[in-house]
Amino acid sequence: MSRTLGPEAPATPPSEPEHAIDEAGGTTAQHAGLAAVDTTVFDGVRDRAAAVIARYPEPRSALLPLLHLVQHVEGHVSRAGIAFCAEALQITTAEVSAVATFYTMYKREPVGRHLVSVCTNTLCAALGGDDIYAAVRERLGGIGHEQTSADGAMTIEHAECLAACDLAPVLTVDYEFFDKQTVDSALEIIDALARGEKPQPTRGAPLTEFRAVELLLAGFFDDPAVGGLDAVAGPSAAEESLRGARLAEERGWTAPPVPDQGDDS
Ligand code: FES
Missing domain, CATH: 3.40.30.10 (Glutaredoxin)
Known part of the structure; x- marks a missing residue:
């Protein structure tokens, strides 16, 4: 999410995103504009993409992890990355762009190490x-x-x-x-x-590193490329965050019951 705070001014003007929403309408992944996009940079992860897609009953449900896989390869979501996702999921490039530009974890410019x-x-x-x-x-x-x-x-x-x-x-x-x-x-x-x-x-x-984490976020937790399962080891909750739950446990406090949705009395 871009916003300007205080006196900060960008060192250089932001460049125009190379994958602005598909003005062609992205009728299908095979439309004429897409044919010109070279997606061979993703050849090395096509098997992984197929594995991601196989996790879901509907291919389009795999879009979020697939975008992370794209960022694992390129460090951002490029025009080629959008075309790759559209092609793999048989959806339009406009649909992929809409998702990729909505979530801030998908980067529109290359991220550093x-x-x-x-x-x-x-x-x-x-x-x-x-x-x-x-x-x-x-x-x-x-x-x-x-x-x-x-x-x-x-x-x-x-x-x-x-x-x-x-x-x-x-x-x-x-x-x-x-x-x-x-x-x-x-x-x-x-x-x-x-x-x-x-x-x-x-x-x-x-x-x-950023690109390795993107492979984790695509769901490849035990991949040697990210250090195996050690890459996700370690306590995630801090003592401060657990204190309230511990106090409630000691004192026998519980959350109020969830109202029965079907009971309108
Ligand atoms: S305001 Fe920074 S973590 Fe919530």
């Missing part, structure tokens, strides 16, 4: 998230939202609430959490990533 997402939503912002974002972008040469450092190491983005408000301010690297950050601790993470290191997230799995 790592994606750094700084939460600048209300609670994190109030506790220092805006300062962290400003410091991170400064450290990376003044780049802006969804832009990539000159060495290709990192892309940064403002993130909406990452559902870790009890651990604010937070940032994620390739969707793994670094909780309770300060400007200094965030810059240590950025410097480590710039040196090619993979700092340990506060919780969750060890860091890999």
Whole structure:
């Protein structure tokens, strides 16, 4: 989701997305415009695409993981990626574009080796998230939202609430959490990533790289390309997040029963 906060100005004007919504209407995956798109870059994942599609009763239901598979290959959803999905699912490129441009996890420009997402939503912002974002972008040469450092190491983005408000301010690297950050601790993470290191997230799995995580998100959890099952190992819940549930358990508190939907008395 693009938005402008504070005085930030993009270092370079954003380029026109190469896969703006299909103006041809995308009548079928075989329409004339699509025939010109070369999708051979995805030849190495056609078997994986077939495996994704086979998980669902309807091929079109496989679109979300298939878009992650596309990002595993190219680091973003290109025009070729849209054509590949349309072809594989026998739907229109317009339908694929509509989904790919709706969800912020599908990137319209190539992402660097790592994606750094700084939460600048209300609670994190109030506790220092805006300062962290400003410091991170400064450290990376003044780049802006969804832009990539000159060495290709990192892309940064403002993130909406990452559902870790009890651990604010937070940032994620390739969707793994670094909780309770300060400007200094965030810059240590950025410097480590710039040196090619993979700092340990506060919780969750060890860091890999953006494209490897995209293979996980496509549902290939035990693939050697992402480090096998170790890639998804690690505790995902923080002690702070579990405290309420533990307290309720100790005191015997339970949630009120769900009303019977059919009972209108
Ligand atoms: S506001 Fe940052 S995690 Fe909720």
